[in-house]
Amino acid sequence: MNQLTPFERSLLVQFETLANASMTSLEASEATSKQLRTLSESVRARLDKIEQKQRDIENFQEKLLRALNEQTAQTEDLVQQVNALLKKRKS
Numbered sequence: 001m002n003q004l005t006p007f008e009r010s011l012l013v014q015f016e017t018l019a020n021a022s023m024t025s026l027e028a029s030e031a032t033s034k035q036l037r038t039l040s041e042s043v044r045a046r047l048d049k050i051e052q053k054q055r056d057i058e059n060f061q062e063k064l065l066r067a068l069n070e071q072t073a074q075t076e077d078l079v080q081q082v083n084a085l086l087k088k089r090k091s
Contacts, residue, residue: 004012
């Protein structure tokens, strides 16, 4: 390093500073990338749970709708039977 001129030494110091800043930036970028990956995995897991709950709710609603339709059909059948009995009684 004694063979370097003051200008070259100055350039070397600037280069070392730039290299150190680049390494620090790279480390920070890698840390940020890791945090984003972790966050992404967490969000994906939450979305998967929400989607599963939504499917469960939709399945439950379908069961309720089928039960309601069955109950409606039974009620209509019962009303028709009662009306038929009342008609017979009047005759």
